Amino acid sequence: MNLIGSYNYALVALSVLIAMFASYAALDLAARVTAAAGSTRAVWLLGGAGAMGTGIWSMHYLGMLAFVLPIPVAYHWPTVLVSLLAAILASVIALHVVSRQHMSVPRVVAGSVLMGAGIAGMHYIGMAAMRLPAASHFNSVLVVLSVVLAVLISFVALSIVFRFRNEKTGLGWGKLAGAVVMGSAIPVMHYTGMAAASFTPSSMPADLSDAVSISLVGTTGIAVVTFLVIGLALLTSWMERRFAERKLERSEAYLAEAQRLSHTGSFGWRPSTGEIIWSAETFRIFQYSRTTTPTVELILQRVHPDDAPLVRDTIERASQDGRDFEHEYRLVMPDGAVKHVDVVAHALSDKPARIEFVGAVMDVSDRKRAQEKLRRSEGYLAEAQRLAHTGIWAWSVTARRSVYWSEENYRLFAFDPEGGIPSDETFYQRVHPEDRDRVRSEVFLERPDEGSHFDVEFRLVLPDGTMKYVRSTGHPVRNISGAVLEYVGTSIDVTDRKRAEEERERLRQAQEDLAHVNRVTTMGELTASLAHEVNQPITAAVADANACVRWLTRDSPDVEEARAAASRIVQDAMRAADIVSRIRLLFTKTTPPRELVDLNEVIRGMVALLRGEATRYSVSIRTDLAAPPPFVIGDRVQLQQVMMNLIMNGTDAMKDVEGTRELAIKSQPADNEELLVSVSDTGIGLPPQADQIFKAFFTTKPHGTGMGLSISRSIVESHGGRLWAGSNAPRGASFYFTLPSKLQVPDKPTIPA
Template sequence: MSLPDNSDEGSGGEYDPNTSLSGLKEPQPQIPFDPGAMVEAIPAAVWVTKPDGIVQFFNRFYLDYVGLSLEEALKEGIRAAVHPDDDRAFVQLFDEVGKRKLALQCELRMRGADGIYRWFICSLNPSFDANSRLLGCCGTCINIEERKKVEAELRRNEAFLAQGQRLTATGSTWWNVKTGEIIWSEETYRQMGYPPDVAPTVDLAMNRLHPEDAERVAATILGNSAKGLDIDMEHRLMMPDGRVTHCRIVLHNQQDSENPVYVGAMANITGWKESEARERRNALLLAAGERIGRTGTFSWITDGKDLTASPEFRRILEFDENENITVEKCLSRIVPEDVATLIGKTPGTLAEMANAEHDVRIRATDGSIRHIKFIGQVETREDGREECLGAVRDVTQQRQAEEMLDQLRTELSRLTGAMSIAEMAASVAHEVNQPLAGMVANASTVLRMLSTETPDVPAALEAARRGLRDANRGAEVVQRLRALFRKELPVMSLVDLNGAVREVLLLLRSSIRRNRIALRSELALELPLVRGDRVQLQQVVMNMLKNAIETLEHVSDRPKSVQVVTGLTGDGEAEFVVQDNGPGLRPEDMARMFEPYYTSKPHGMGVGLFLSKSIVESHGGRIFMRPQTGFGAVFGFTLPVARS
C-alpha cells in the first residue's frame, strides 16, 4: 500500500459514525454507545485511511494539534504535518504494513499549530477482509516529546558520567550477591580489560587479581559479602599483556545482610601509587643527600614562630625528633657574640634577617663549637603570607680544614723559599762577590795611597768611600736573603712595587746573563704605592721571572727575550707583567696551571704558582696568565693601590 498525496481531489470525506474503523463499507448494527465520541476522547491523534491510503478521518485531538478544520486537514493530508526529515520513514511505514500485513510503528516529528515540531510514536494498524484484502488502516500518534527530552537528558547524563569516570579513572559497579547479577560501567570494563559485550561475573573479576593479592582479596570479598558488610580495599590487577595496575574497590550494601546488593566504585590508583613511591624514594634520596652533605632544610611562615624542619636540620641543631622547633630556640643555639653580629649586620625584623646568608657558630651539648652556614630566602605564597625557605649546613670540618690549609700554605711558602736556596746561592754569591771584590780593591788602594812617603789622603778617602759603598751593597744582599728565608708573619706596609721589582732583577741578573736572555724592563713612572708584605710580593715576582727564565733554557731557534712591565690598569690597580718568547702554554696547562702540585716542567714541584696565587689573593689582588700570539706566554698580577 502506497501513501498518496492527500492534496489530490477526492482525497477525503465526512466522517460517518456508522462506518467501522476497519474500513468496511457495510453499515454496522447500531450500538447503544457512540464510538465516534470514544475516538474523540482518546488523548492521541487518530486517523483512518482508505485502502489506497487516502485519509478519510482525523479525530479532534489531531485537528486541535495542527490547528486545522477537518476539511483543511483532509485536504492537506497527514504528510503535511510530518517533519521533512521523517517523511521517508513515514512513507516506508505504510509500505511495510501493506507488504507484511502487520501493525507497525515508528517515531517521527509532527508540526503543531504553533509551528513547533514534537516527537510522536506513530502506530499503523491494517484491517483485512476474509480474503486478506486490505480494507484500510487506523493510525494513532501519541505525543512522546517529554519522553524524548527525558531520554536526551539521560543520554547526556550518561555521557557526562562516562566522561567523568574516564577522566577520574573511576568506574561503577552493581552486584546482587544472591542472583550473581553484576553490572559494570564502561570505565569498569576498561579497567578490568574486558570487552563491553561480555557479561561480568565474580570469576571474571577474580581472574584479573594479581597472584600475590588474589588470596587476600578473595577472602575479603567473599567474607564481607556473606555477611553483607561493606567492602573497601586496595589491590593490584594483572592484565593479559603483563601490565600491573593498582585499584581501590569501595562497595556499599544497599539492602540487608540476608540479601546484600552492592553499589560501588572502582578507582584506578596506579598513578597515585607510582607518585607515592616516587615521593618516598625522593624523600629517602633527599634525606640521604642532606646527611651526606651535612645540610638540613626548613620552612618558616614569617608571621608565626614554629618551623618545619628536616631530620638533618634537627640533627645539626640537636633538636629531638618530635620536639617543636621555634625561631627563639634556633637563636638560643647560636653563640651570643654571633647573634649580636647578626643583629648588627642585618637590623630589622627576623624575616629580614632570614632573607640572607650568614656564617654562625653554635655551641653543641658536649661544649664543642660548630660552624654553621645559613642560607634563607623569603617568598610570598599564593595566600599572601611570607614563607622563608632555607638551609643550614654544618661546615665545621670545612672551617677546620681551611685553618689547617692556611697553616700548611704558610709553611709551604717558607719551605718553597728554602728549597730555592741552592738555586739562589749562585746569584747571591755573585752579587756579594762583586762588592767584596770592590772592598778588597779599594782597601788595597787605601793602603797603597797611605804607605807612600807623601800619602795621597784625598785619593785614599775616595777609595775608602767606595769600599764603604761596596760593603753596604753586600749587607743589603745578605739582609734580603735573611728576610726571604726567615719564618716571620707577613708585615703589611706601603710597598714601592717598582723598587721591589728592581731588587729581584738584581738578584736574578747573573741567571739572566748566563742564559743569554735579553731583558727589557718598562717600569711605570710615579706608580702608586701598594699595601702588602714586601718579601711575599718579591717572592711572587721572583717566581714568575724564574719561570720565564727556565722556559727559555731550551730555546735555540730565536733570540731569547723577557719583558717586565709595571703600570696601572683601566680599573686603577697596580699591575705587574712578565712576558717571554718561549714555547708558550699548552691547552691542558691553561686550566690547571695554578693548581697545587701541577707543573709543566720536568723537575718542577708545582707549588710556585699555587703559592703565588695565594699570596696575591691574600693581598686583595688577582693573578692571571694568557698565551702569546706566536711564541711565549704572559703572567702577571694586579694589586689595589694604597689609599691615603
C-alpha cells in the first residue's frame, strides 16, 4: 500500500520563486560571460554557473522538502553534494552555450540535451539521497516524460537567455518576463519527476549513515543562503556592468571626440533590412540632423551627380556579394560646398541572408586640398627647375647610391627616367675625363660619413657629344645622434652662364682695346699740343744750360747763378719727364689694380697735360677743387681718361665760338657720401639729340668716333657712379659725374681700362 503524501504549498511557492530568481540570474550572468574575455570570462562562467546551479538545486530541494510523507525522511549528504555538482555542471553548459556570438540550431539542441540531462540527473540523484523506512517506486512513463521536459525546458531556457542576455534598460521587462517563463517551466520538470515516484512502507529500517534530517530551520537556511548567493552574484554582475558601462561611456566619448578631431565617422549597415546606424560624426559629415533616420536614398541625395552611378553600383554590389568595399566620392552640401569622403566597410558575415557591414567614412576634403596644393606645388617646382635648369637629387649613405632624382635632373644629365636612377659609375661616365678625378675627390663619395658640404663645378660630355657645364652642391642630412643619413642637393646647368662669362670676357677685352684706341686716338689729336708741352721745359732747360755755361766760363765764375740755373734745369727735366710719364700711362694697355685715388690730383694732372691744347684755341681752364682732397677707390688711368674726354669735348665745343671761352672744373662733396665733379663750358651746347650722346658711335664731330662719352659713362658706372649732361644758360653745356667716396674694391674690373 502506497504512502499518501501531501505538499506544503508555501514551500512549493518558495521553490518556484527561487526558480524565477535563478532564471533571472541566468539571464544576467549570461550577459557578463558573453562580454568577458580571457581569464575574466572563465571566472564569470564558473562563478555564474555556481550561483545559477545553486539556485536550481535549491529549488529542487525545497520542492522535495515541500513533499510531506507520514514517515520521517533524512538525506544522505554526499549524494546531495553530487546532485549540487550536477546542477552546477548543467549551468556551466548553459552559460557556455548562450555566451557564444552565434547560436545555431544544432548547437542549441546539443546544449539542451546536455543541460536537460544534467538537470534530470540532479533531480534523480537528489531523490536517491532520500533515507526513509519505505521503498521507492518510479513510473517509467513519467520518468521519461520528466527527462523530455527537462530537455525541452532547457531548449526554451537557452533560447530565452540568448535572446535577452544583452538587454540593459532598467530592470529589463523582457528579461523579467523571460525569467518568469523559465522559473515557471523548471519546476514543471521537478514536480513531474516527483509524481513519477511512489513510496510503500518497509519493515527494514532506513540506513541513516551520513544522513541528516532537514528541519524548518534548515529549510529556511537553504532558502536564505540561496537568495544570498544568487543576490550576491546579481549584485556583483550589476556593479561590474555599471563599471563597464561607465568605462564604455568614457570610451565612447573618447571615440566621438577622436572621430570629430579626425573627421572620421562610423556606421553599421544591414542590407537585408536596410537598417543603417551612424555615429554623431557621420551625421556631421553628411550634414543631417541626429533625428534623421539614415537610408541609402538619403546618402545618394548628398552624393555628387557625377559620382552617384558609381556609388549606387558599389552599394548594390556589396549588398549582393557581401564583400568588403572601399571607395572615394564627393558630397554636395546644402550650401553648395563640395566634400571628398573616403568610405571603407568590412562584412561581418559571409552568408547573404545575414550580411552586415561595419565601416568608417572619413572627410578627406582637407587631404584632397592638400594633395591638390602639393600637386600644384610640385608642378610649379618642376617648372621652376626646368626654367632654372636646376635638378634635385638625394644620395643615401647607407645604400651608397642615389635614391632620388627629379625630372629636371634626368633631363640635365641626359638620362631616361624610364631606366631608373643611374648608378654612380654610369653617372661618372658622363663627366668630362679631365674633370672626373677632381669631382670624385671633391664630392661626398670619397668621404660620405664625414658629412662635409661640397660645391663643385665640372663639365659633362653627353652621348651626342654636346658639352655642358654643371655646378653641383650637396648638403648632409643627419639623424638625432648626428650620423649622416643622406646627402641632398642640386645640380645646375651653368652652360649659359659660362658662355656668357666667356662672352663678357671677350666684350671686356674688346672694350679695353677700344678704350686704348680711344686714348691713343685722342693722344694723336693732341700731338702738337703735347709736343709743345714737352718742348717748353726742354727749351727752358737748354736756355738754363747755356746760362749755366756762361756763368761758369767767366773770368770769375758765378757759382751761385750757375747753381740756380742747374736747379731750374732739373725742375724742367722733371716736368718734361712727368708729362711723358702721363702720356705713357694713357698709351699703356695694362689694367692697374684699383687703389685709393686723390680725385683732385687726377683733375690737376689732366689739366696740366691738356692746358697746351686749350691754349691753342684760346680756352682758359678754371678749377675749383674741394678741400680736403676727395678720395675714391678706383682705377687712376680710367679716371684720367674720363677727365681727358670731358676736357677735350669742352675744348672742342668752344674752339669755333665767339666771345669768352672758359672751361670750369669743380669737385665737391655730394649727398650719400658721394663726390660730384662737373666740367662746364661756354661752347655750342648740347645737340638736339641730347639723349643719344652717351650711345656708342653717336657723334656730331666731322671726324669723331662717337666712343668718348660712351666709354666715359661705362667707366663711371663701373666705379658705382653716374654720368649725365645738362645745358648752361645762356650757352654751353655741363657734364657731371658722381663717384662713391667709400666704394669697395671688386675682385676684378668689369669695365675696360
